[in-house]
Amino acid sequence: MEKVTFTPVKWPNREAVNQFTKTPGVLCREVMCELDSGAAKLWLAKSPITLGWIVTRLEERELVVCAATGTGMGPAFREIKAGGLGDHYDSIRCHTSNWRVEAICQRVGLEFSEVIYHGGVNRGR
Numbered sequence: 001m002e003k004v005t006f007t008p009v010k011w012p013n014r015e016a017v018n019q020f021t022k023t024p025g026v027l028c029r030e031v032m033c034e035l036d037s038g039a040a041k042l043w044l045a046k047s048p049i050t051l052g053w054i055v056t057r058l059e060e061r062e063l064v065v066c067a068a069t070g071t072g073m074g075p076a077f078r079e080i081k082a083g084g085l086g087d088h089y090d091s092i093r094c095h096t097s098n099w100r101v102e103a104i105c106q107r108v109g110l111e112f113s114e115v116i117y118h119g120g121v122n123r124g125r
Helices: 014-021 029-037 074-081 099-107
Strands: 005-009 041-046 051-059 062-071 091-094
Touching: 005 074, 014 051, 014 062, 029 051, 029 062, 051 074, 062 074, 074 099
Parallel strands: 062 091
Antiparallel strands: 005 041, 041 051, 051 062
């Protein structure tokens, strides 16, 4: 199996924005704000069969995968689960509304935890 390389990329990045635009709903407004503020990090994942973008943030010693898009991403998630983004995390949590990413998470051994519903407050308007 080919090793996936991860390169940190400055946000905003035209190629990443284009790819996330092709998968609507994957990169939500909150995650874009985290990228803008530097609280989240954008990665380019590359191998002979993988080409994609992953957004992560760190919460103490847990790596949170906030968004992901691309082709052949299974190996990238396996590499992340094996510590491929460094030694600064002991566990992984993945937030997704994309069934493809959810399937990859299950294949690499991440366990289902919860479903979250989110919405704005309507104050009598």
